Structure formats: C-alpha cells, structure tokens
Amino acid sequence: METPRSRRGDGKVAPVKLICRMGEETREIEVSREGSDYSVSIDGRAQVVDLATSSGVLHSIKLQNGRQYMFGFHREGTKHEVSFADRTVIVDLFDPLSMKRRRSGDDGDDGSSHVRAIMPGRVSRVHVATGDAVRKGQGLLILEAMKMENEIVAPRDGVVAELLVHAGEAVESGDELVRLE
Amino acid sequence: METPRSRRGDGKVAPVKLICRMGEETREIEVSREGSDYSVSIDGRAQVVDLATSSGVLHSIKLQNGRQYMFGFHREGTKHEVSFADRTVIVDLFDPLSMKRRRSGDDGDDGSSHVRAIMPGRVSRVHVATGDAVRKGQGLLILEAMKMENEIVAPRDGVVAELLVHAGEAVESGDELVRLE
C-alpha cells in the first residue's frame, strides 16, 4: 500500500501555518504531523485526522468524528481542488508571508492581458493578427475539441501584443493563446 | 498516448538477433525497427509488425496479416511471459552469445540448493534449523497467504546451510528461504 506513511518518520515536524480563503471567509489553518496522524486546526479548533493515499491518485480522509471521504486532488497555483463523489470544493490556500507580501502590493496582474485556453483542443481559426486593436468580447480565435467549436473572445479592449498560436496547432488547457497590450 | 513511438526516432537501428526456445523447439529471431514499425523474422520468415503500449502496462500487437492481440507482459530472467485474454505464453529468449557461453559450460546450478518462496506470504512456522540434515520431500517451513497454508519441502537430501527467514517474517515471491549444503 502506497500511503504517505511510508515516507514519514515517527518524529514531530514543525507545524505549518496557512491562510484559507473560500468565498468571503478567511480562516487560519495550522497543520502538524504526529506519527501517522495529522493534527489540523481551523481557527483554533484542532482535530486529529487520518489521510491515506492509494494508487497515487485517490485519497481517503478520515476526520476525528470518523467520517470518511474519498477524494481526488488537483492544484492550480493556490487553488486546491478537492473532488468528492458529488462535487468539487476549491480551497484557496496561502502562505501567511505571501499574503503579507501581496497585501503590501506589487504586480497585481488580474490576468486580463493573458488569454488562455479553457480546454485542450485544436486552434481551428485565428481571427486577429499582432497589432490589431480589439474590443472586449470580440472573437480572437476558434478553439475546437470533441465536435464543439468554442470562440475565444477578448476579455477587454486592447491591442494584440503577441499571438502565441497558429491555426492547426494543438493546445493544452491553460496554455496562453494571445497576449494583449 | 504513451507508445514506444514517443521514444523513437525515425532512423534505422542495427537488427538484434535472439534465440527463442519453447519446449523442444529452438527458433532464430531477428528484430529491427523501421520508423514506427518493427520487422521481426522467425527462422528467416520476416513480417512487419506494429506494437503499441498503453498506460504503461497494456500492449497491443498487430501482425502483418492484421490480427490484433492485446496482452500484458512480464519478464523473469530469460522467460518472457506474454498474457493474452485466455492464456499466458512463456517465451524463452536468449542472446546468441550467452547461449554459446552456456553451452561451453560453467556453473550449472540447477537451483536445487536454493529453496525459494513460490508466492508472497508470511512464514508461519519453521521446522528446521541450521545444520539439520533433511531428506528430499521433508517439510522445511510453512508459508501462509490468503487463508492457505503451504508447506515448503526440501527439493533434495542435504543439510541446511543457511536459514534466511524466521517465523512471522513476510516474504515476496522468489525470495530465498533456505539454502542447502
């Protein structure tokens, strides 16, 4: 059985503090490990939790009250996606230090300059060229997958700074397609 | 798709010669690759074959006549086990050089000095100790797995030179249990 236990010693590890954001709410989390169990506190309420991983992909978590949930897991940046049988919960987790850094304010790119593929597919047509001025909502290109055509539109008014794909090219979900100036 | 193709170039590779033994028969094999196909000859009769691997574990072979077989594969030494849906075929493959070496004769251990586990399990009882004289067929120890007890017996008369396991120990299939003098 391949469980996290196999790579752990029995010693204690310094607890890790995290900030969790879901919707409007912010919670303070602290995680530490004791032997094969974890202690996780949410806003000061601690519980002992058992988490096991099978086949590298499926996980089972057992809360202190005995409730067991099987789940799949996927992370994109700070977004931790926990997929239960009936729904996926997205947990936004930050290092408190990075929160502070962010609060003090630096780049603040809201992503609207980077137009990305929302799904894997093939670029079937490109409607714009580098240097074109585009208006919000204007079609930039067509992404095709599984018998469906999806028009990718400009998220804001702007000028096409860079065209990163050409017609016929296959792209992965999340790949950047167009950069706006 | 994960196929052998992904790690191949399109160039030719020097053919490899092999000796195949199945039962009484010995065949001469030659394998080479051209692009994404293989050329395999058995005793001089060559055919172009397509082999693809999926999920790292399952394979599909398409013979020149179009016949397709899905199979699993496992190798123990020179024994190549090809598992089809309804049966497993064991193909014994040798490098012609090693055949020559063997024919010229060296060690020639027939394995009867090394008593190995025929299955994974737990050693539940050990009946002998180092230095004991044993007779062929005499029980050496009990290996237990899945509610079945299996007695491991001496393959020949001899003396226990080394006892490599103790009661309660878990063993894997093929692990050496007892060495006879």
Next chain:
Amino acid sequence: MKVLVANRGEIAVRVIRACRELGYPTVAVYSEADRVALHVLYADEAVEVGPPPSRESYLRADRIIAAARQTGATAIHPGYGFLAENADFAQACTDAGLTFIGPSPASIRAMGSKTESRQRMAAAGVPTVPGLMDAAKNYEEIEAFALQAGFPVMVKASAGGGGKGMRLVERLEELRGAFERVQSEAGSFFGDPAVYAEKFIASPRHIEVQILGDMHGNVIHLGERECTLQRRHQKVVEECPSPVVGPELRARLGDAAVRAAKAVDYYSAGTIEFLMGADSEFYFLEMNTRLQVEHPVTEEVTGLDLVKQQLRIAQGEALGIAQDQVVLRGHAIECRIYAEDPFHGFAPSPGLIRQLIVPQGPGVRNDNGVYNGFTVPIFYDPMLSKLVARGAERAEAIARMKRALQEYRVEGIDTTIPFFTMLMDNDDFRAGRFDTGFLDRYLKSVELGRSAGEEQEEAAIVAAAILAFEESQLVKLPEESDSSWKRLGRAEATGRWRP
C-alpha cells in the same frame, strides 16, 4: 460472418461484444489517434483508415470498404453517427458484396427526408404534427400555413436534425426573418435549402418507440423510451419505460410505430420518435434508421440484445420473438457520461484518464469506450460511457443510478458525473415532471457543485491543508528551511502537481 465495425468509442465496443458472444470475428477500423482505443484492443483484427479528423478516417466510406475487403470481412456494422444513416454507404456495402447490418438503402432514404417521411407517415395513418407536407416553394406558402394553423410554429430545414436548422416563431412579424435564416443555414449545413413549417407543440415530451423488423415483413415494437431530458436538443438522460406511459398508451404508440416501419418496408432495429403533448396526443417526428445511443435501457427492461437481433436479421433470419412475448420488467435509466466540465459550461475535457473506478455491482451496466490509462482524444464525441441503472421500479433505478454515480471516479479529466448526481435528487425529475425544455431551465436555475455541506467543506479544507503540508515537507531543503513555501511556488511552474 466476419464483421467490420465502422465506428469507434463505446458503440464500436458494444458491437464487438455482441459479435464475440455470437462467435463472429471482428475487424476494428481506427484513425491514427485511436491506435490503443478500447475498440481496437478488443477486436480480432484492426485496420488504420486515416488521420485523426473523422472526415479523413471514420467518414471515409471508400477506405472502410477497402479495409473490409482486405481483411475478408463479410459484413459491416455502422454503429450510430458517422456513416450509420448514409444510404449511399449502405448501397456501397451491398455493391461490394458486404452485408450492411441495418435497413435497406431505400428505407434509409425514405426516412432521411423530413418531408418525404412525413408524407409517407400521414399516408400510413401515423399521426404527424400539423404542417406543410412538402418543402415550401416560397415564403408565402409558409405564411399561409402559419395563419391557418395559428402561432407558434416551427420553421425547419427538410434535411435538418439534432436541433440544427430549426426556429420557433411566436409572431407573424418574426416569420420572414426566421424563414430566411433557416433557408440559409439549411443550404450551408446540409447542402439542401429546402424548408417547411409545422405547428409547435407546447411543453412536449420526446417519446420514442423501439421497433425490430425482419426481411420477411414481421415488425414488432419493444415499448417506448422517455427521451425528454435534453440539453441544447441533445438527449442526456433516457428511460424505459416512460413514467407517463401506461399499457393502453403504450399499445397505441407501439401500433403507430409498427405501422410507420411497415410503411417503408423496414427491417433491422429502428426507432420512431414521437412528440407528445401534455394531453398525451403524439405526433411522428422522425425515424432513426439505426441503432440508437439509448438502446440499452430497452435491453435492460426487455431482456433482449438488440445488436444480436440486428446481426441475425441481417443474415435473413426471421424474428424469433412475437409481439406478445415481449415483456417489460422493471425500469432502466441511462446517463450519458461525457468528458465535459459541468462547472464551466460543459466545456470539453479530453486528456489522460489517470485513475478510473467504474461503478459495478447489482443493477448497474456501463457501456464503456475508454479505460484506465487511456488518453481521450480531442477529435471525437466526448462520450466516455453510458451508465445504465435498472431497478424493480423507477425509484430503485434512480437510487441505483445515484449510488453508481457516486462510485464512478474519473481522475485526470472532468466529467458530467456531478451534474447527473445532482439531477437524481431533483424533485421534478424524481416525480417524472418534465418537458423538453426542462434541463436547460434547470441548468440556468442551479449553481452546480456550489453547495457542499458544512462538514464536507471542512473535510476539503483539512484535506487540502494536509496535502499542502506534505508538499511543503517534500520540497523543504535543509539550507532553506524558512522559504519552503516559495519552493512550492516553483514546483507549480512545472505544471499540474499531484501528490
């Protein structure tokens, strides 16, 4: 008989299963993208027929017939979609000396034209939606019909189907514009600008009847299927029997369906689709001259294997079952499991299936086209499998479906499973109260997947925190013990991280 299966995905696997059970060798055809697709792995022989796009492979009738000749196949099963309702392909098979496992080219042609089929149905006494019998010669003919029948009316392309090339018109002022748009779409989509109009039936249900006919003139029906639940005119959940059809109505529906099939000398399996109003009056919509995606629900309730019936009929055998031997037992529901993300507008989600646990156990059938470790290609229909649950009655079938959906795990790509899980709990669905517009309204009204219970949310937070903790431990280097979290950021850049 040696059968070439001119299709891919679950339906190709379904046909191979039936052939194997009857002892017929099978030949798969595949595009370059499908070398290790399940239908290839399960076939006895396999022939590559072209590059990934369907029009260069699965739609290449010439290459498929050549593959049959090359392998010595004696029959071709077209599945559904691709070439299944192409009369020219059926004819080409026959001309090449191959048995086409389906109806005659003439039956396919007769039912392929909306206007011709409506005329023949009306002549055979099968109720049709009041409407023009022929393609309209001009706009005035459409307007005259609309004024006589009353609004709303539907303007439709004669060669259309699948929700394309049709428009609902509520008022006279909108009629001309709709006529012109449908005419232009019909020309560009279907290569045939012919357009007609018919009365619009409000809040309709989509009920279809499965029929079986042989070459000796025998036709029977196997009861109806409830296919009302559609998303954007595509069926997504089907049932047998319909929760609103009783024995008397079933007999009338079946009788009309048998008359319809006989009117075009139909043999093989086929489906007559009816539109049914709230008053239980039903009208012929179209006939699908092939195996239907949703045929398994009928199989589960009747105990018959429709693909085997097709194979027997194609060899000239007479039907082995009389109408009174057809017994419906229990209830079956099918959900079409797609590689689509229901939380993001059902966007396609092809890719590698990293872990697959399929639902099993009592009352569950899964007609699958994929397997653990398979990479779902971007080129084709996103259907992964058809999940079917059956029970002694409808409530048990729904409970089983929900249980099966909860067991079904597909890691690596998104699927429509969570959408179906929610739907199984919907009161209107459970009560059988819906029409063809229900699902689109339902999807507007709910926020999918946004309602985790409090404890489930807590479990998610705890799980995410532990996996983040484990990751931070993994990447922590002794000399940089303070900045473990930064390293996590770096690991991210290498793409999807999974523990």
Next chain:
Amino acid sequence: MKVLVANRGEIAVRVIRACRELGYPTVAVYSEADRVALHVLYADEAVEVGPPPSRESYLRADRIIAAARQTGATAIHPGYGFLAENADFAQACTDAGLTFIGPSPASIRAMGSKTESRQRMAAAGVPTVPGLMDAAKNYEEIEAFALQAGFPVMVKASAGGGGKGMRLVERLEELRGAFERVQSEAGSFFGDPAVYAEKFIASPRHIEVQILGDMHGNVIHLGERECTLQRRHQKVVEECPSPVVGPELRARLGDAAVRAAKAVDYYSAGTIEFLMGADSEFYFLEMNTRLQVEHPVTEEVTGLDLVKQQLRIAQGEALGIAQDQVVLRGHAIECRIYAEDPFHGFAPSPGLIRQLIVPQGPGVRNDNGVYNGFTVPIFYDPMLSKLVARGAERAEAIARMKRALQEYRVEGIDTTIPFFTMLMDNDDFRAGRFDTGFLDRYLKSVELGRSAGEEQEEAAIVAAAILAFEESQLVKLPEESDSSWKRLGRAEATGRWRP
C-alpha cells in the same frame, strides 16, 4: 437505520451499495492492512479494529460492537464468513441494542449443529440423507449403521463444514481408522469431537434453494442455484436456475426449503443446501443462515435485491412479495475470480494490481472488492470479484461469461480468469453434465494454458522479441555497444521488469 458492515472485500462493498441505495449511512470496519480497501473508501464512516490477522480484527466481536457504539450505528450486517454464522455474536449485538441483520440466534444455533439440524429437518418432513440422527456414542454404533445402510458411507464431524472433518469410506476394513481420524480432527479443528455417519450419494449434484422469511412467519423461496462445480469442496461456478431442474422439481425443492426454514422459525435470507442424486432425489445437507456468496445469480434471474430484503426484514417489515410473484427470467452464471495462479496449482497471488480493466456492457455484473492500484493483502480470502453473466437462456449466459472473461484484465497479479475461460468451452460444462467431483477430475485431465494456437504463439514470440529489443535499446550505452545484452542481465537484478 445506520449500518455497520462487519466484513471486508466484495461482500462489504455489496452491503454498502444496498444501504446507500436505501439511504442508510454506513460504517466500515477495517484492519490495519485495509485502510484504503474499497469498502473503506465507499463507506461514510470507518473504524480501525485491529492488526491485519482476522482473529485480531474482523473476528473481534467486542471491537466491532464497540465501533458500532462509538459511531452511533444502530444495526450490524455480518456479510458471509467471519462472524456471520456466530450465534453468540448475533446475541451480543441484540444485547447491545443493535439490530443484527440476519436470523435469530436460535435459528443460527439450530442449524449450526449438523445432527440437531438433521433431526429437526426429518421431523419437519424434509428429506435427509439416510444416516445416524445423533452423534455416535461409540464406533460400534457407526459400524451398525454402515452395515445396515450399505457402503459407501460418509463419516462426518457434527460441527464440521466446508469439506473439512469428513471421510468417505468404501469398505468395512477402513471404517474404524476413518472414525478415529475424523474424531481427532473434529476435536482439534472444531473443538467438538462428536462424529456421525451417513449414506454416501454417488455422483451427486449440489443444489441449493434461496429462501426469504420475515418476522411474521412468512417464508417464500426464490428458486434454486446449481452449485455442483467445486474445486476441493469449494464452489467456484454457480448458476440460476440449475440446468437439470424443471418447474415441477423446482416446486418440490422450494416446498422442502420453505418447510425447512419454517421448522426453525427462520427470518432474513437463508439457503437450504441439498444433495441431489442422478435420480433427482434430493436430501437436506445443511442450511446457511446468512447471505450466500453466490446470491447474485438469484438476483439477476428474479430481479430482486436480497440485501435490501434483508435490511427491510431486519426492521420488522413484512415480505412485500408473495410466492406467485416470484418470476424467474433468463439464466445467470457466476465465476469467483480469485488472486490465484491456475497454472501453478492455484497458488495465492496477492500483490499490487498495476492495471485493471473490468468487463462491462450488456448482461455483465461484477461484484468487486478491489480497484486499479489496490494492493491485494496476503491476510484474507483471495477473492477479487464475483463475475456474473446473464442471458435470455443458458447458452447466452455462457457466451457472455466467456466474452466478459476475455475482457477482464488484471495486470500485476495472477488470477483464475484463464481457468474459467477454458471451462466455458468444455463440452460437459456446456451440456450441464457434471457432478461435485467434475472439476477436480477436469483439472487433472487438462493442462491449463498450454494450448495456444499457432498464430497466438507466433504473436507471443514476436511481441516478446520486440519488447526485448526495445529493452536492449534502452540500456545500450555508447561506450559498451557490444554488450547490450549483459546490461539487460543487470537490469533484471533490480526485480520485475516491465516496459
């Protein structure tokens, strides 16, 4: 009702499925070896009850009852095996205020003793094998019976079962030795040296009848199962109905079974096992006072869910079905898929399942206890799943089973799948001609897996050669191009190599 499932593997999963379909929350118990077993992953709550060996976990009645109390479970389902036929456990559940999902402790006790059950059956008019009614007081009593009934006779431990503690005696000279050996085995295996003797039925079939009873005195039967195919007294293939039982015999078998159950005030699901001679005369053998491993074949043919019936009965509900509402449709066959190597004397083959493709599609049910990526532990029964195929008639069920077996791929460990694949082609099996000794004789007569066709053998050679070639390319280093094969030898030493 909140149900604790006191079991593991496929039967625990089976019970959880039924509970989930009825909306009852479930609690799994597990040993340290089973933290990520399927029954744990599918349960709502889970409690660890001890170390891997069963006697320290799954057999620990005290810990299981404590787990129920701790989680607020109100009922316990024991599955089969482990504590399922332990009357003390059933009593302890009741004493702890928990609903035991099974019969009363008194019924379990009455049927737990071979001699007591035979007496009560004889009194109720259920045919029993001629034999001693009580445990023999001494050897002379056994000898007197044998001389009167005639040889061969069976000497059996009163508390025995599962093929243990019994001996066939063909001649008087062997009788005393057999008596003494069985007596000693009975003492050491079952803690009860009581022994009796009965007439031996030659070439018998093992036919069992499924019954359902409620707490209000209603008992019905659900037809018979054919369980004759056994390997070393363990069932491996079961069917419903039996190929040798017609309606008249079924009614007589069912009538006897219902009488047997009523004689011990039986409620819940239970099975009456009969031995049937070539003359179709049948004799009571024993009653299994629990759910049977092979219950799915009955479910497939009757359309009923036996576990749900158990759950309803345990809550005091009256049976919802009358005898004349039980309708058998079609035919179902079950193969027990074990992690055993049929090519090496059925040696256990636990380990990591590296790839799992389960058979799916029409007419196939798989009651699974494992999943892709699971490591089958060494501590328990080697059953991976129960594969069930149903068809309109027996021939279709066999063809489906063969198709399903061919689809079933388990990589990483050995299974009994190839054995069943061969068996499905055996003429005697297909004709339904077999007795309880058939399989052991069959296994001696065939060389399993040694008869690859010529082309299949060629495919194997070609495949092995290509994979060896690829391996030689992978390990070839530029500076050692001559000795690529030696490096392969080195790679070997690191363990099982797979491409």
